[in-house]
Amino acid sequence: xxxxxQMYQAAILEHARRTSHRxxxxxxxxxxxxxxxxxGDELLVTLRLDGERVAxxxxxxxxxxxxxxxxxxxxxxxxxxxxxxxxxxxAGVRAMLHGxxxxxGLGELAIxxxxxxxxxxxxxxxxxxxxxxxxxxxxxxxxxxxxxDGDPGPGSAG
Amino acid sequence: MTDHDVARLRRDFxxxxxxxxDKPLVYLDSAASAQMPRPVFEAxxxxxxxHHANVHRGAHTxxxxxxxxxxxxxxxVARFLRADDARGIVFTRNATEALNLVAHAYGRHRLRDGDxxxxxxxxxxxxxxxxxxxxxERGVVVRGVPLRADGRVDEDAAVAAIxxxxxxxxxxxxSNVLGIVQPLRRLADAAHAVGALLVIDGAxxxxxxxxxxxxxxxxxxxxxxxxxxxxxxxxxxxxxxSILETLPPFLGxxxxxxxxxxxxxxxxxxxxxxxxxxPAIAEAIGLAxxxxxxxxxxxxRVWHHDRSLGRRAVxxxxxxxxxxxxGPEGDDRGGIVPFNVDGVHPHDVxxxxxxxxxxxxxxxxxxxPLMRALGVDATVRASFWLYTTEDEVDALIGAVGRAxxxxxxxxxxxRR
Numbered sequence: 001x002x003x004x005x006q007m008y009q010a011a012i013l014e015h016a017r018r019t020s021h022r023x024x025x026x027x028x029x030x031x032x033x034x035x036x037x038x039x040g041d042e043l044l045v046t047l048r049l050d051g052e053r054v055a056x057x058x059x060x061x062x063x064x065x066x067x068x069x070x071x072x073x074x075x076x077x078x079x080x081x082x083x084x085x086x087x088x089x090x091a092g093v094r095a096m097l098h099g100x101x102x103x104x105g106l107g108e109l110a111i112x113x114x115x116x117x118x119x120x121x122x123x124x125x126x127x128x129x130x131x132x133x134x135x136x137x138x139x140x141x142x143x144x145x146x147x148x149d150g151d152p153g154p155g156s157a158g
Numbered sequence: 159m160t161d162h163d164v165a166r167l168r169r170d171f172x173x174x175x176x177x178x179x180d181k182p183l184v185y186l187d188s189a190a191s192a193q194m195p196r197p198v199f200e201a202x203x204x205x206x207x208x209h210h211a212n213v214h215r216g217a218h219t220x221x222x223x224x225x226x227x228x229x230x231x232x233x234x235v236a237r238f239l240r241a242d243d244a245r246g247i248v249f250t251r252n253a254t255e256a257l258n259l260v261a262h263a264y265g266r267h268r269l270r271d272g273d274x275x276x277x278x279x280x281x282x283x284x285x286x287x288x289x290x291x292x293x294x295e296r297g298v299v300v301r302g303v304p305l306r307a308d309g310r311v312d313e314d315a316a317v318a319a320i321x322x323x324x325x326x327x328x329x330x331x332x333s334n335v336l337g338i339v340q341p342l343r344r345l346a347d348a349a350h351a352v353g354a355l356l357v358i359d360g361a362x363x364x365x366x367x368x369x370x371x372x373x374x375x376x377x378x379x380x381x382x383x384x385x386x387x388x389x390x391x392x393x394x395x396x397x398x399x400s401i402l403e404t405l406p407p408f409l410g411x412x413x414x415x416x417x418x419x420x421x422x423x424x425x426x427x428x429x430x431x432x433x434x435x436x437p438a439i440a441e442a443i444g445l446a447x448x449x450x451x452x453x454x455x456x457x458x459r460v461w462h463h464d465r466s467l468g469r470r471a472v473x474x475x476x477x478x479x480x481x482x483x484x485g486p487e488g489d490d491r492g493g494i495v496p497f498n499v500d501g502v503h504p505h506d507v508x509x510x511x512x513x514x515x516x517x518x519x520x521x522x523x524x525x526x527p528l529m530r531a532l533g534v535d536a537t538v539r540a541s542f543w544l545y546t547t548e549d550e551v552d553a554l555i556g557a558v559g560r561a562x563x564x565x566x567x568x569x570x571x572x573r574r
Contacts, residue, residue: 008506008564039521039522039536040526040529040535063505065502065503066506118509120509
């Protein structure tokens with residue numbers, strides 16, 4: 001099977017089409033836009049937080065199958081996780097996309113590993129996760145305005 | 159050109175022998191960067207091996223040789239654009255820098271609050287953002303002119319929009335998305351009637367059609383080396399010398415001065431005034447070799463070849479169910495064909511094609527206002543040049559057909 005066929009295997013297409021976590025939470029505790037300027041993909045991630053836990057997550061936007069699949073998996077995976085667990089997942093996905101292997105606990109997210117063989121598309125898969133990271137950082141900053149420094153911000157999508 | 163002619167030309171481009179994902183490379187992204195023929199490598203290599211030194215300074219032999227070669231390259235660019243005075247040629251990094259030079263050197267010093275820059279909605283960002291920067295700094299107003307159904311600038315609307323405050327009319331010569339040639343004479347006359355300049359982004363025209371800046375009525379014309387078979391990092395601006403010589407420098411530094419005191423300086427004559435610092439000497443020499451090559455093939459033949467391939471691609475892609483084409487009907491365009499597979503993001507289509515060894519561009523093509531005018535976020539774009547074969551166009555059509563099938567489950571959902 002080609003790298004491409006692996007990449008687009010049924011699970012990915014299934015995820016890209018899945019609509020269960022599509023939408024916008026309103027009100028939301030965190031609302032974050034993400035964009036890949038080079039390709040014009042746009043994403044809006046909204047989160048509802050319950051203390052340290054992500055109670056609900058939704059995504060909305062336009063983009064390729066890879067970015068939409070990644071966003072769908074991100075939203076469904078992140079629900080019920082603590083912020084610390086989310087941070088760990090974000091790091092795990094990032095490492096996986098950069099060819100550093102699949103960490104334990106990524107579960108179905110391992111499907112995205114195939115993207116590393118399509119270097120031009122890594123940023124598509126990463127968009128949902130960098131946007132989530134920025135959303136959590138913004139929510140944390142809003143919780144404790146006095147410590148608002150050193151925010152990682154959206155950063156680069158690569 | 160016959161198949162035999164194209165086959166002969168292809169031997170000059172070693173990269174076309176490459177395989178990608180174990181398939182023969184089908185390079186259909188020449189509008190982004192064209193591939194380089196051997197004579198360009200040889201010119202650059204020959205300069206580096208035998209003549210390299212800094213230009214315009216130094217009394218030694220190598221510096222004199224490098225200077226002669228660099229200035230000969232300038233003369234070569236002038237001939238390519240049918241410009242009678244090479245003092246109007248300024249080497250830049252690319253067309254983008256050339257357009258920024260006009261916006262800075264002319265725009266910042268000649269335009270005032272309320273003056274207008276007229277652009278088409280189909281401009282590449284390189285012919286929009288420099289004017290936006292000028293607008294933010296000088297209170298200049300940037301106005302857009304719509305396109306007609308055939309993808310060309312609506313000349314009636316443009317002429318009607320040109321008024322006493324219009325100072326610059328900026329347009330493409332060949333659209334980087336639609337591949338059509340924009341007639342410029344009427345726009346030139348209307349601009350000149352109110353004392354405005356016609357500034358032309360020629361990045362996509364220079365590789366495909368013969369350019370004559372005088373006949374076009376241009377006041378400034380920009381193009382990039384890497385789209386005409388030359389190296390990256392070199393491009394050129396032609397600006398009417400009678401205007402250029404009245405402008406202040408764009409960048410300051412070595413080579414662009416006449417006399418420097420600690421607290422002030424006077425500036426060199428054109429074109430040196432606009433080439434601060436050591437220029438891209440080898441790249442300029444490579445560009446001249448690329449222009450020799452291109453003129454050797456003949457731009458009339460290249461245009462005919464591109465148009466014939468464009469027609470073949472349009473016919474083949476149109477016959478595929480689930481494929482939407484953009485741009486004019488018929489054979490009214492050169493070798494640039496934008497399309498989408500319905501319900502599938504162009505990046506996904508491009509990745510599919512890449513797996514088949516076919517290189518295309520996917521995205522907004524640095525023309526977001528045009529994407530909005532076309533009602534899409536992005537497109538796939540196949541582009542052809544003098545080395546592209548009919549077989550390669552057919553390979554594209556076949557692969558796009560397979561992409562339609564491959565993404566069928568996804569497309570069925572997208573239609574709902």
